[in-house]
Amino acid sequence: MHLKKDLELIMANVYEAVIGLEVHAQLSTETKIFCSCQARVESGKTEIPVNSNTCPICAGHPGVLPVLNKKVVEYAIKAGLATGCEIRLVNIFARKNYFYPDLPKGYQISQYENPICENGFLEITTKDFIKKKINIQRIHMEEDAGKNVHLAEFSLVNLNRAGVPLIEIVSGPDMRSAEEAGAYLRALHAILTYLDICDGNMQEGNFRCDANISIRPQGAKEFGTRTEIKNVNSFRFVEKALEYEIKRQTDVVQSGQKVILETRTYDSDQGITLPLRSKEEAHDYRYFPEPDLIPLQLSQKLVEEIKDTLPELPSQKKERFIRDLGLSSYDASVLTSSKNLALFFEKAVQKLVLKGWNILEASKPVANFLTGEVARLLNDENIEINQSKLQIDHTVDVVTAAKDGLLSSTGAKQVIAMAWKNGDSVNAIIEREGLRQVSDNNVLEQIVEKIVANYPLQVTQYLSGKEKILGFLVGQAMKESAGKANPVVIQDLFKKKFKGDHNASS
Amino acid sequence: MFTVNEDLTRKIAHLARLHLTEDEVKTFTSQLREIINYIELLEEVNVSGVKPLTHPFELETPMREDKISHYPKTNEGKSKILDSAPEILYDSFKVPSIISGE
Incomplete structure (x- = not known):
């Protein structure tokens, strides 16, 4: 929190941050980009045996020739079209030369001067509901490298990932805060997963981000010296790493020193960025x-x-x-931020409609649950809704129970939280936890009588025209029922009773 | 333009991870200079209006369907690719340490 406050002060007065992002997205094709080895590892599946998806092509043996996977081209074009890019019709590939054991050929096949997609953009919405256009300079196709495991005396190389297709998406230096960078990444992630061209799991490396960041005095035209933060594996960590880096660069500049052009890594345990041991020479690819x-x-x-x-x-x-479901802009933003959440929402609404609900009446309460309690839980645990135990039926049943007066709004939240934890059915949870809202008039009338007897002063005040006191009486009744009474019914019962008493006494 | 000198030869050798003796540096510097001079003859050709050519054949690159085809496996179910490795450990290619000594 301190860091954030400091940042706001610094940025408001003197400096602004300039952030550009490079995203490497693994395409979810079955095979690799230049050979027919299996490329895709389904999320959550146990890791496939080391080096089992390899062949002379992706292992870089002499004399082999690459043959381009049609689907990679199709997916890259999809990404470009969805982000307003121009699509280049004549594409050449380029060799990017460097030595590292996970790159068996000694070069990566990539695109250099003429990427397949150029000059696109996507729109982000910041927390203050301000819309901003972020340019996408280019999207190009390339192959992924293998993986190294570094041990003390030697390193081990697994080439299963070598040759897995990637698109690299390069933004313009258009973001001015960590929050904007986070919004851009989420928007891009949503587009790629909606297109079904990338599995999008950041922990598993399907969607990786490098961030370039510099600061400059407010209003300056030139860029400051940048640092690059490599391979941060969650949206939140990208934001935190950038916040830290803005603060660090500002401190460096304010103490009269210069920011050094370097690659840094984010240490999520300490919440700081650290310089990666820089290689002696500048890259010469x-x-x-x-x-x-x-x-x-x-x-x-x-x-x-x-x-x-x-x-x-x-x-x-x-x-x-x-437009069609009458949702607020906020609810619609939250629901569509993830393909999985949007599908979950649509399926739940559809089920209610099949049960005879009006589509507008069904949309609102389902949206409320998903953007409220559920969004909070998803955010806390940093997972997608299909990774949770919460099922579409839970939402449908809770919304139905609330409408039927069987659940109070608090009760509904409790049920969702429990279903989230253990996946039990809504009915089972309601019964087990005694959350069934009491709407039975006989029971509730007794409570109302008791409250009227206990608070004669307040009753008199109400009867003499101080109608606001009703809230207090309803509150007492709710307390008496341990929160299980249906507050709407209670309020009606009080009104009915006072009207009756009033009539009787006059 | 750049000058072909011994430093350039050493830099190029380093990028290719070649270790040259001082004698070799001298030999290759003069050879490199000759090659570059020869290629520079092309500068005399007027290429205005000529599109850059990256490949001599006017062909389209063939593409594959996205169908898996596994490289043969050994009797133990491991990829035959491991057979050609000089050293293997835990089914991985064993290589000199990358991190330490850097």
Whole structure:
């Protein structure tokens, strides 16, 4: 919290941050980009045996030739179309040369001068509901490297990941705060998962982010010296790493020193960034056109065909939720921020509609649950809704029980929280926890009588026109019922009783 | 433009992870200079209006369908790719330590 306050003060007065992000997204194709080895590891599945998905091509044996996976091109085009990019029809690949044991060929096949997608953008909404356009400079196709395990005396190399297709998405230096960077990443993540071209699991490395950040005096035109923060594996950590880095760079500059151009890593335990041991020489990748791949020629017709297959994107879904389901802009934003959450919402509403609910009446309470209690739980545990124990039926049953007066709003929240924990059915939880809201008039009338007897002064005040005191009496009745009474019924009973008494006494 | 000198030769050798003796540095510097000078003859050609060519054939790159085909496995169910490794440990390629000594 301190860091955040400090930051706001610093940034408001003197400096502004300039942030650009590079995202590496693994494409969810079955096979690798240049060979037919299996590429995709389904989320949560136990790790496939070391080096089992390898062949002479992805292991970089001499004399082999790469053959491009059609689906990789299609997915890259989808990403470009969904972010308003121009699609380049003649593509060449390039070699990026460097030595590292996880890169068996000694070069990575990538794209350099002419990426497949260029000049796109996406729109983010900041916390203050301000919309901002973030440019996407380029999206290009490339291959992933393998993985190294470093031991004391030697290193071990697993090439299962070598050759897994990636798209690298490069933003403009357009973000001015950690929060904007987080919003951009979430929006991009949502687009790729809606397109179903990336599994999007950050912990498993499907969606990786490098952040370039510098600070400069407010109003300055030139950029300051930047640092690059590598491979941070959650949205929240990216934001925290950037907040820390803004503060650190500001301190460096204010103490009269200079920011050093370097690569840093984020230590999530300490909440700080640390310099990665810098290599002696600057990178000298010596890009040149990949001689093993002839230029890729695409037709405008193919691009149009792919355009026709694009699904409803987050921004379109959000507009539809507002327009057709009557949701608030906030609710629609939260629900569409994740494909899984949006689907969960739509399926729950659909079930209620099948039970005879009006679609507008069904949408509002389901949205309330998902954007309130459930969003909080998802956020706390940093998971997607399909990774939780909460089922669509839980939501449907809770909403139905609340409408039928069997659950108070507090009770409904409790049920959701318990279903979240153990996955039990809504009815089972209501019975076990005694959460059934009492709407039975006989029981409630007794409570009302008791409260009237216990608080004669307040009753007199009410009868003499001080109607606000009713809230107090209802509150006492709720307390008496241990929160189980239906407050609407209680209030009606009080009114009925006082009206009756009034009539009787006059 | 850059100058071909011994420092450049050493830099290029380092990028290729080649260890050159001082004699070799001298030999390759003069050879590199000759090669570069020869290539520079191309500067005399007027290429205005000519599109950059990255490949001599006017062909389209062929593409594959996204279908899995596994490389043969050994009797123990391991990828045959491991057979060609000089050293293996835990089914991984064993390589000199990367981190320490850097």
